[in-house]
Amino acid sequence: MREIAVIGIGQTKVDEHWDKALKELAFEAAIAALQDAGRETAEALFVGNMLSPLVSGQNQLGTLIADWLGIRGAEAVKIEAACGSGAAAFRAGLMAVGSGEIDSALVVGVEKMTDKAGHDVTAALATAADADYEVDQGVSFVSLNALVMRRYMHEYGWKHADFAPFSINAHANAVHNPYARLREPITLEQFEKSSMVATPVNLLDASPTGDGAAAALIVPADRLRGDVKRILVAGSGAATDSIAIHDRREPLFLSAAYLSSQQAYAQAGVSTTDIDIFELHDAFSIMSALSLEACGFAERGQGPRLGLDNEITVTGRVPICTRGGLKARGHPVGATGMYQIVEVIQQLRGECGKTQVDGARIGMTQNIGGSGATILTHIFRQG
Amino acid sequence: MREIAVIGIGQTKVDEHWDKALKELAFEAAIAALQDAGRETAEALFVGNMLSPLVSGQNQLGTLIADWLGIRGAEAVKIEAACGSGAAAFRAGLMAVGSGEIDSALVVGVEKMTDKAGHDVTAALATAADADYEVDQGVSFVSLNALVMRRYMHEYGWKHADFAPFSINAHANAVHNPYARLREPITLEQFEKSSMVATPVNLLDASPTGDGAAAALIVPADRLRGDVKRILVAGSGAATDSIAIHDRREPLFLSAAYLSSQQAYAQAGVSTTDIDIFELHDAFSIMSALSLEACGFAERGQGPRLGLDNEITVTGRVPICTRGGLKARGHPVGATGMYQIVEVIQQLRGECGKTQVDGARIGMTQNIGGSGATILTHIFRQG
Numbered sequence: 001m002r003e004i005a006v007i008g009i010g011q012t013k014v015d016e017h018w019d020k021a022l023k024e025l026a027f028e029a030a031i032a033a034l035q036d037a038g039r040e041t042a043e044a045l046f047v048g049n050m051l052s053p054l055v056s057g058q059n060q061l062g063t064l065i066a067d068w069l070g071i072r073g074a075e076a077v078k079i080e081a082a083c084g085s086g087a088a089a090f091r092a093g094l095m096a097v098g099s100g101e102i103d104s105a106l107v108v109g110v111e112k113m114t115d116k117a118g119h120d121v122t123a124a125l126a127t128a129a130d131a132d133y134e135v136d137q138g139v140s141f142v143s144l145n146a147l148v149m150r151r152y153m154h155e156y157g158w159k160h161a162d163f164a165p166f167s168i169n170a171h172a173n174a175v176h177n178p179y180a181r182l183r184e185p186i187t188l189e190q191f192e193k194s195s196m197v198a199t200p201v202n203l204l205d206a207s208p209t210g211d212g213a214a215a216a217l218i219v220p221a222d223r224l225r226g227d228v229k230r231i232l233v234a235g236s237g238a239a240t241d242s243i244a245i246h247d248r249r250e251p252l253f254l255s256a257a258y259l260s261s262q263q264a265y266a267q268a269g270v271s272t273t274d275i276d277i278f279e280l281h282d283a284f285s286i287m288s289a290l291s292l293e294a295c296g297f298a299e300r301g302q303g304p305r306l307g308l309d310n311e312i313t314v315t316g317r318v319p320i321c322t323r324g325g326l327k328a329r330g331h332p333v334g335a336t337g338m339y340q341i342v343e344v345i346q347q348l349r350g351e352c353g354k355t356q357v358d359g360a361r362i363g364m365t366q367n368i369g370g371s372g373a374t375i376l377t378h379i380f381r382q383g
Numbered sequence: 384m385r386e387i388a389v390i391g392i393g394q395t396k397v398d399e400h401w402d403k404a405l406k407e408l409a410f411e412a413a414i415a416a417l418q419d420a421g422r423e424t425a426e427a428l429f430v431g432n433m434l435s436p437l438v439s440g441q442n443q444l445g446t447l448i449a450d451w452l453g454i455r456g457a458e459a460v461k462i463e464a465a466c467g468s469g470a471a472a473f474r475a476g477l478m479a480v481g482s483g484e485i486d487s488a489l490v491v492g493v494e495k496m497t498d499k500a501g502h503d504v505t506a507a508l509a510t511a512a513d514a515d516y517e518v519d520q521g522v523s524f525v526s527l528n529a530l531v532m533r534r535y536m537h538e539y540g541w542k543h544a545d546f547a548p549f550s551i552n553a554h555a556n557a558v559h560n561p562y563a564r565l566r567e568p569i570t571l572e573q574f575e576k577s578s579m580v581a582t583p584v585n586l587l588d589a590s591p592t593g594d595g596a597a598a599a600l601i602v603p604a605d606r607l608r609g610d611v612k613r614i615l616v617a618g619s620g621a622a623t624d625s626i627a628i629h630d631r632r633e634p635l636f637l638s639a640a641y642l643s644s645q646q647a648y649a650q651a652g653v654s655t656t657d658i659d660i661f662e663l664h665d666a667f668s669i670m671s672a673l674s675l676e677a678c679g680f681a682e683r684g685q686g687p688r689l690g691l692d693n694e695i696t697v698t699g700r701v702p703i704c705t706r707g708g709l710k711a712r713g714h715p716v717g718a719t720g721m722y723q724i725v726e727v728i729q730q731l732r733g734e735c736g737k738t739q740v741d742g743a744r745i746g747m748t749q750n751i752g753g754s755g756a757t758i759l760t761h762i763f764r765q766g
Contacts, residue, residue, distance in 0.1 A: 001483050053463075054436050059433060059511050060752050067630075073624065077463075077475070081443055081461065088460050092475055098482035240459045374459065
């Protein structure tokens, strides 16, 4: 596949955007990405979205947004892989440009979650789980993660407070990100005293939902002139596991994170020690631990140790959630994968101010659909 | 992009499959495609589906089906472009294999529509229209097509009976297709007397919904040994128009059909006279006319003439719906694009018995999402 560069990025704040429609959010991020690249248009549009049919009554979202963007006529399509939709759309765009079939692609992750009552959104989010084997038995998406977290604590002997550094770090970084939803720092005491959602997951273990859109413009790297802001896509991997957690061989190991990160490492010719920033999918604090382990940054069962040892901060060995992560930037589900990519690009461009990782040259993103069912890993590097 | 071949196809009957889940239908078609190719597995799975979140409460369908197929771990994703989802998934698979990122892809179009009450499915289908500008004003998907048909009849002076040959031809061909839902011939009298749905669209202008799945296995053509059943992908095009019909410059011209067919013709190096079969998207009889016109088989406003002159039958100049089309094979919406592709491959392999088009060497498919909003055109040839 020919080498691909990201030459423009854009995003909206993650928030409750009562005044903006789904297509308007997508517009804002996509136009920002085009302007950032100094371009007026793109040949094709790839949209990552999970909930639009259920929350907004709209399918064919790629086509709707292409028209709203003023690129009517262009190829456009929507990709859905639950909360992994954003990165799945990015990978579809990569393969389209990589195949030579098109020479520029806008990828937009967009989600609008606040147009419905909370219980409706909870039901919509549950479509990321297995309808027959999980949801019909009464579990919500939060309770599935709670079952995994409880089992993990039991197997490896961690207590709930040991997960606090993941949330504290994310909130501390979000303070400096104008696009983040929750820009307040939190303390260990607040973490431990926050309201229970589904034991042992409390409110500060869980990421907030929200409305938002993030976008990137990708083109073949060999067509670029010297003066553009380019960040190269060094590796891309995608893998799956059974959606139903009970059906996995090892419910506490994210095999799809392992597989997709191995693919991405091999493509990029790097290993964990080369990764300067890792934007992982901390939908729940337990997922941070599992992701770090599956990608080789920690031994199995030892993910929380990285937080307790201060290794995950922007000055640590494995900086994660440097712009707030899902936990504090917010988790507009189908958009999240594109937020992660935009944030890593910001780091590699050196645009992150107080949460800039010094000398960051190589960054990784990992976007997860379901509780570890569809996982996409991307590696980016300066070029 | 490297040359791609289809080496295996499979399908289920389009029907009310009360005894089969969505994933079981997909399984049946996908396994048939693998067996047809003499292969045991594929590197990645691309699923085209429109209604699963709304009708089956299931997202992440790519991953669910990969697991059910026994290729757990493999890359898998769902593509949605309303009723154009099937061909959009095929094109995503093409670009993935074409990029060199993977070396084999299973593409499955699958839909289950009969698990909900009819009015629920009508509401779900309306998500293919513009939620703000069309659906919120009270139109259903049928009534949108009725508005287009009425305007077309007014502009070009056709009467309703002039559209009868489209439906009669489709039903006549479906008699010989064991996978078709409606295997009964119809007469002009039946066509004219059938129940009105939304004036002027009556029951025999409209395709029946249904449950079904169709699949194809694609690989790079240069890796094949001589003994496989291979049909080459000669051209692929994708284009869009505004979803809201009133917002188009010419509501009676399918500009996205024009654009995507021109792309496909150019890639394949062919013109309309080279096309031996055209599996078009006859969701409503008016769409047959519009598709033939936009793709260059008839002058504007003259599509019905091809039917009246017997040009669309299997022995005519432009054979369409040779296996029954959407009208009589049935229209399991997100699966339809893959049924069309499977049917053209059957024709190019010479496997169509009484509806075999003699000497068919080049075939075209056109799959439409919305009333002309997302359109994908593919051209296949013997190789």
